[in-house]
Amino acid sequence: MxxxxxxxxxxxxxxxxxxxxxxxxxxxxxxxxxxxxxxxxxxxxxxxxxxxxxxxxxxxxxxxxxxxxxxxxxxxxxxxxxxxxxxxxxxxxxxxxxxxGSLSRMRHRLIGRITQRYSDHLASYIKALVIGYKDSQFNEYMDGYKANGLLHLFTLSGLHIQFYLGGLHVLLKRLRLIRESRLAILCVVSLIVIPLTGGSYSTIRAVFSFLITFSCLTFDIVLSKLDQWSVMLFLLVSCFPLALWSVSAQLSLFFSMILLYLADLELKQWQHAIMFTFLAIPILIYSFSEWSILGGVMTLLLFPLFEWVILPSCLLLFVGCFLPGIHALEQLFDGVLRFLEGFLVKLSLPNLIIGKPSMLVFLCLSIILFILLDRLKYQQTFHFLIMVAVILLFSISYSYRGMIAFIDVGQGDCLFIRLPFNQETFLIDTGGRLNFKQAPWKRRQSKALSDYNVLPFLRSVGCQKIDHLIVTHNDEDHMGELENILSKIRVGNLYLAAGSQMELRKLLEPLNGPTIHLVKQGDQIGQKLKLKILSPQKSTGENNDSLVTYFEVNQQRFLITGDLEITGEENLINHYPNLKVDILKVGHHGSNTSTGEQFLKTIDPKYAVISVGRNNRYGHPTAETLDKLTSQQIQILRTDQNGMIYYQWSPITKRGKLKFLIDFPK
Missing domain, CATH: 2.40.50 (OB fold (Dihydrolipoamide Acetyltransferase, E2P))
Structure with missing residues (x-):
């Protein structure tokens, strides 16, 4: 182009x-x-x-x-x-x-005006709640809200649209306009409100719902709430055929359906909150793999605060961008928000990690929970349905299948092992980012990569704890995410090569967590599954001192070599001349300094897995390494081309299969 x-x-x-x-x-x-x-x-x-x-x-x-x-x-x-x-x-x-002029430019100017007028902290709230714009600082203030399942309060949806269009309707009614005129004006204003607030599916759903309800009142059309919801869904999918692929649309539709269902039940407010919390479990674990225990209760407590204090204050401060004289309110409101953030952080409980259910399990859970609400009709089967729901939830976290996953972490290494029924879990390396010196204006915000690859995957398979975390050596692309992972998930034991721990000591000292073990050649890691350390005797953290691990599952032999180079490979086969493997994790991301021909001939692998980043600056894997593997008829799998590569097996049938996510064209 x-x-x-x-x-x-x-x-x-x-x-x-x-x-x-x-x-x-x-x-x-x-x-x-x-x-x-x-x-x-x-x-x-x-x-x-x-x-x-x-x-x-x-x-x-x-x-x-x-x-x-x-x-x-x-x-x-x-x-x-x-x-x-x-x-x-x-x-x-x-x-x-x-x-x-354009609505896009107008929205940009409003964002800029808010940013200039207020502090970063206050501006983030106003931009998020008034015009649906979440800036780069927004997530820094959301820890307490996220931990308590309250982030949905910052999504522009029913509350905000009711505030905007409902407020306009009251004004138009005071002006004594007929209903048809009011509807026409509301439709026109809606076409402006949607793009000005970012045009998210939750906003569009709320606008459609508001206009459908008001149209029924205007033209005396009798439609039940469920019929109105169905019309809204039809319009949404007709206008945006791929909307249901969006997580925000899924959440907005599911939540609105729950509220619709609960509205017909005679419940007290606290009962309403508890019912909403439990009915939301299927969509929350399907979308995020975890469930906030306090989510419903905290929503019940804070929703009035948002409705009557926080949202109106944000709107008032938004208007204050163009008017002087609200400095006192600005300081007071900023203090209230900071107090609320601190309070929520102290109050928060860890979310319950369940894992992501299959679509079938999601549908079954949803149906069961809705049936359970109808206590009178299904009283005899109440306990049976509860038992089925619990079994379905446990089947996610405690899958009967074992898994060995080469996680795609870009230019780095990370291997996850989970035994059937979550008997034991291992993580070998964490991935990481290599940083290069740049001028201050060029530096990008440093985001923990594991928040986007390793940790979401672990949550999705219901992993609540890593029993054994192994760091093969000290390179950033192997242990750069160690600190973040240790701070986000429980780790029982941390294993380092003897002699390489000095560089990691400063990193590990402030972290109150795993028991640290120094391992060397001949040691074993694990209880149910034994990982054998084949190398080195002593380490200084260099590539050739990488911890080399060997293990067998379901009659498949795995060799994980870290960044072991050709010299280290030669030493390895000298110590273990009869070593044979089925699946080899290729050393040093396919560099020509690793994967020697004699090494490959000796261990004779069927598959070679290369963990490497797309379009990396190092040219990994090299043509030389690929030629060596191809010449020995070893099937090559690469994370840059195939995404995650994983082996799953069943202890019942003893069948296992090596899979990958992306079918890369040859």
Whole structure:
């Protein structure tokens, strides 16, 4: 693609260090644009209150990736659900300005006005609750809300639309306009409200629901609440056929259906909250693999605060962007929000990690929970249904199948082992990011990679604790996420190579957690499954001193070599001349410094798994390494091409299979 004219959606512009991202349209197709800013001056021009509306763009289009880890984020489905065709990596970008106005530009200016007027903390709340924009600082203030299952209060939906359109309706009624005129005005205003608040599916659902209800009142149409909900769903899917791929749409629809169901029951408020909490379990674990125990109760307690204090205050402060004289309210409200954040952090309990159910289990759980509400009709089967629901939940966390997963962590290593029925769990390395020195203006926000790959996967399979965590050596791409993982999930035992622990001591001292073990050649790790340490005798943390582990499951032999190089491989087969394996984790991401021919001939693997990042700067795996593997008729599987590679087996049937997520074209 060369010198194409792109229409920029100004309110989607985001800058992180030297990375510019936005949505834009070319010939009616919408793209996600990535561009690396060349100078600080260029960054300032894009950060201004008046960024360009159009640009001439040259670059290469890329298809979005499917989920790269089991139960992971599916880029392809997400962006298709919001109407984004492809990603476009721009090589050059020549911006131009237009005098034409647009709702996108208006929203961008409102975002900028709020940012300039208030502190980062207060501005994050106002932008999120008034116009549905969550900036880069937003998540920093949300720990307490997230832990208590309250993040949904920041999603623009029924509460906000009722506030906006309901408030407008009251005003129009005071002006004595007839119902038909009021409906027409509300429809027009809705077309403005949706894009100004970000156009999320939860907002669209709430607007459709409001207008359907008011249309029924206007034209004396008798429809039950369920019929109105069905009409709303029909309109949503008709206008946005891929909406149901979106997690936000799924949550919004499911929650609205629960509220609809509960509205017909004569319940007290606390009973309503408890029922909502339990009915929400299926969709919450399907979407996030975990359940907030206090979610329903905290929603009951804080919803009135949001409805009568926080949302009105945010609206008042939003208006205050254009009016002077509310400095006292600003300080008071900021103090209230900070107090609430601290209170929620202290009050929070750990979420209950259950795992992601299959679609069949999700549907069964949902049906069972709704039936349980109808206590009179199904009184005789009440206990039976409770038992079935509990069994279904336990079947997620305590799967009868074992798993060995080479997690796709980009340019790094991470292997997860779970025995059947969660008898024992292992994690070998954590992945990580190699950091390079850059000018301050180029530095991007440092985000823990394991929050996006390792930890979501562990939650999705119901892993609440790692029994044994092994660090093969001290490179960042193998242990860079260690601190974050230790802070987010319980770890029983941490294993380091004897002699390599000095560099890790400062990192581990403040963490109150695992028992640290120093291991060497000849040691074993694990109770139910024995991982044998084949190398080294002593380590200084270098590649050739990587912990080499060997284990057998279901008559399959695995060898995990870390970043072991050819010299280390030769020492290994000298010590173990009869070593044979079925599945080899190739050393050093397929570098030509590893995977010697004699080593391959000796161990004679059937499969070679290469853990490597897409389009990495090192050229891994090298053609030389691939040729060695191919010449010996070893089947190659790569995380950059196949995503997560995993072996599952059943202790009952003794059958096992090596699988991968992405079928890469040959």
């Amino acid at each position: 060369a010198n194409e004219r792109i229409n920029i959606q100004v309110d989607t512009i985001k800058i992180d260090g030297n990375l510019l991202k936005f949505y834009g349209q070319i010939d009616g197709k919408t793209y996600l644009i990535y561009y690396t800013l060349a100078t600080e001056k260029e960054k300032l021009s894009w950060s201004s209150q008046k960024p360009p509306d159009y640009a001439l763009i040259s670059g290469k289009t890329e298809n979005f990736s499917a989920a790269r880890n089991l139960n992971g984020f599916d880029e392809q489905k997400y962006y298709q659900s919001i109407g984004i065709s492809q990603a476009l990596q721009a090589d050059s970008l020549s911006p131009t300005h237009s005098k034409k």
